[in-house]
Amino acid sequence: MAKKSESEEDPNEAKKMPLLDHLIELRQRLFYGAIFVVIAFFGCWFVSNDILLFLMQPLDAAWFAKFHQHLQQFIYTSLTEPFFVRVKLSFFGAMVLAFPFVAAQIWAFVAPGLYKHEKAAFLPFLVATPILFAMGAALLYYVLVPYAWQFFISFQFPETPDHPALELLPKVGEYVSLMMQLVFAFGLCFQMPVLLTLLTRVGIIGSDTLKQKRRYAIVVVFVVAAIFTPPDPISMMSLAVPLVALYEISVWLSVWVERDRERRMRESEKEDEDGNDDAKRSEGTAVTPAQ
Numbered sequence: 001m002a003k004k005s006e007s008e009e010d011p012n013e014a015k016k017m018p019l020l021d022h023l024i025e026l027r028q029r030l031f032y033g034a035i036f037v038v039i040a041f042f043g044c045w046f047v048s049n050d051i052l053l054f055l056m057q058p059l060d061a062a063w064f065a066k067f068h069q070h071l072q073q074f075i076y077t078s079l080t081e082p083f084f085v086r087v088k089l090s091f092f093g094a095m096v097l098a099f100p101f102v103a104a105q106i107w108a109f110v111a112p113g114l115y116k117h118e119k120a121a122f123l124p125f126l127v128a129t130p131i132l133f134a135m136g137a138a139l140l141y142y143v144l145v146p147y148a149w150q151f152f153i154s155f156q157f158p159e160t161p162d163h164p165a166l167e168l169l170p171k172v173g174e175y176v177s178l179m180m181q182l183v184f185a186f187g188l189c190f191q192m193p194v195l196l197t198l199l200t201r202v203g204i205i206g207s208d209t210l211k212q213k214r215r216y217a218i219v220v221v222f223v224v225a226a227i228f229t230p231p232d233p234i235s236m237m238s239l240a241v242p243l244v245a246l247y248e249i250s251v252w253l254s255v256w257v258e259r260d261r262e263r264r265m266r267e268s269e270k271e272d273e274d275g276n277d278d279a280k281r282s283e284g285t286a287v288t289p290a291q
Contacts, residue, residue: 029109033102037094044093048086051093052172055179058141059170062149074172081173092180099130121201125194136190137183139242145182147235185228189243196250200257207254210247217247 044051056074063071076082103126111119159165199205210217225240 026109029105033098033105036101037098040094040097041090044090044097045086048089048093051089052085052176055089055176058145059149059153059175062146062153066150066153071170074170074175076172078173085173085176088176088180103129125198129191129194132190132194133187136186136188139190139238140182140186143238144186144229144235145179147232147238148229151232151235182228186239189224189228189239190246192243192246193250193253196247197253197257200254205254207251207258210251210254214247214251218244221247 056071060071063069076085107123107126114122153168155166156168157166196205196210200207200210221243222236222240225236225243229235229239
């Protein structure tokens with residue numbers, strides 16, 4: 001058999017550790033991640049009002065576009081509601097800020113047990129995850145939410161002698177919860193290339209399956225877009241079109257992953273054949289004639 005190159009040595013042979021040492025290292029990595037989350041939480045606490053104003057801005061802009069005046073107030077009906085809103089916003093901001101550091105700690109724990117080609121395969125997914133999440137959140141905040149809020153505030157009507165008014169009094173806790181749920185939903189939807197490419201990497205699905213099921217996937221995309229967006233075609237297309245594009249990117253990435261896997265298999269087989277030939281030649285030259 002061909003001897004493995006130094007870069008492809010078994011990492012488990014190169015660096016063996018008892019199970020207890022692995023658990024101690026994992027605890028240490030998790031402890032560092034938790035400390036960073038706590039620090040980020042208290043840092044975000046001091047700017048939680050700015051985060052709140054940032055999340056309020058789309059509704060205020062939609063209100064101004066509709067009524068030509070700024071939204072006068074957000075209300076709260078529980079004495080502790082503003083405090084817990086600030087807690088949620090601080091935790092939300094802390095998780096966003098801490099994700100790169102926590103992911104780096106997890107990677108530092110896992111990476112020593114991976115081959116070089118496995119590190120090269122999984123590291124791009126780790127980098128792409130927060131980028132795609134941010135892209136989904138940005139699409140929601142800057143494109144979809146302005147249209148959505150204008151649609152929903154249009155249901156108001158003024159008081160007349162014949163009927164009472166229907167007015168929006170936005171409750172700060174419910175509004176913040178809604179915005180956070182939408183941000184997470186859109187961020188997760190944009191993880192499609194990461195998920196599908198990883199499934200291809202581990203062999204659960206293939207590019208041929210993704211191509212054959214493309215029509216069904218497009219139908220599912222439009223159903224998801226109809227659920228998460230207001231009932232107007234502009235908002236629905238604003239989410240559906242990027243998701244369809246991400247699906248096509250996933251198909252292309254799956255093809256690339258399969259080609260890379262086949263290339264590495266051919267190289268491995270060629271190395272094995274060359275090693276067998278070298279071993280046979282060595283055996284032939286080792287035989288000497290009897291004296």
